[in-house]
Amino acid sequence: MGFMSGEELVVTLAPVAVYWVYAGIYEALLQHTTVLDRYRLHSRRDEETKNIASRKDVVRGVLLQQAIQVAISVAVLKLEGRGAAAAAGDGRAAQPEPFLVAAARFGVAMLVLDAWQYFMHRLMHSVPCMYRRFHSWHHRVAAPYAYAAQYGHPVDGVLTETLSGAAAYVASGMTPRAAAAFFAFATVKGVDDHCGVAAPWNPIQAAFRNNAAYHDVHHQRGGGRRNFSQPFFVVWDRLLGTHAPYALRQRDGGGLEVRAFKPDPTR
Template identity: 35%
Template sequence: MMESYLSQRLATKLPDMWTDEMMALWVPIAIYWIQCSLFEMLMRLKLPFFEKYRIHSSIDRSNRNRVSFANVLYMVALQHVLQFIFGYFLLKVEDPASRALKTSLAIHNSAQWILAHGLTSTQLARNIAWALHTLVIPALQFVTAMFMIDTHQYVLHRLGHTSKFLYKHFHSHHHRLYVPYAFGALYNHPVEGFCLDTVGAGLAYELTGMSPRLGLILFTFSNLKTINDHCGYAFPWDPLNVCFGNNGVYHDIHHQPWGIKKNFSQPFFTFWDRKLGTEFDANELKKRTALKST
């Protein structure tokens, strides 16, 4: 009897890990560790087919980096714990039925508005309203959130380099990795990691008003993109390399002593680097690549 009572109390206290809100917290973290583990295994196996796409050699990784692999794992885990706790206490779990009802009402109201402004087909008006609320608006929210994350990270990232105090005490931690690898994507000082990644993504999520499910996709995609930028490989068939100019090669430049004051943009676009004159000159990169290959 007592065991049954305790089980019921425990069940009421524990959150449902499969709600959209809770999944938006833990799924991106789980995927980060899985994806990084795959890249780490690839680096350690040194398979010839993949080694030709490696940006730096394994010797470079061992000799040039100034932080141990164990310390990187510890700091990334700490950032994820802080991120989860922060998100959990801000979490507002909404009943799925209530959320579905709100969406249904929004579609209905939009269809009525469309009908009131000249469209005579009720079914067409409903289809347009459905597409608006399930496709168009989420797509706009997603792209807007990407732009907001980029803007937030560019400003703080550049400030971390221009301020001697911020660089010495915070951002220099990340630049102990002269040869980036996947797990190092979120290797930061805890304060910087919180301000740069957790707060930036959280603000984009809140200000765009996106759904928890779309937030789950955004956070996961942002993690995968950040991992890709630090993975240490430049695969020509990788969709993230093809679709985004801000990729592994672009960000690797920023981790080198000769490129550390350039290529601040991350993780998606190169817009702010181009507009504000901080993009590394492509011709200079070609010269350095040619010298390296000779």
């Protein structure tokens, strides 16, 4: 049967493939067309002058993070044994779950992922040595673009993203097939949050208040203590007083800019 079943391969590799395909679409549209120019949150010059990390550094950093992510995913799958059970023909694992059960597991995974990432993300900003040594890498990209979504220090990537995914998988009890769909969706959402484009017709950004403009506030100078939530909801920011509203305005020279307001201390 080999070291990994087909479902296990899909769970581990689908998010990586989805990441580069979806980010590549944004990159092609932004670099070779003007279709999205009116919705850009940062000018091309902003990307050149505000971002400390080079695009080559970003690619290398993301590939390293994804390699670690795949290794941990394999370990979790082997320890859980759900993929092996399905491959071996276990009747319970092989039968598709009722839609409502699968949807409930999907929802649980979203909530667990969100909670883990909010508190770990906030911790990274609250402990100076953790920010300097680890999380500051991600903020070297002050004008975000799509394929920089997973750029950061490997320790930050493991603690914030990879382990949150493992916790969501274990807590929700999803099958490997459902997990592949969930992690592909979460990957698309993460890329979209960093794409640097706020298009009103984008269904992902329309469905979630936690979107590219919302997360752009966090990447702005002075925004490091607000809008920690990622990738789906804004509930933790609202409950714990770190939510900062914003307004989108036309930028001189074309495109849009995000104007953030101070968090409401009463929330």
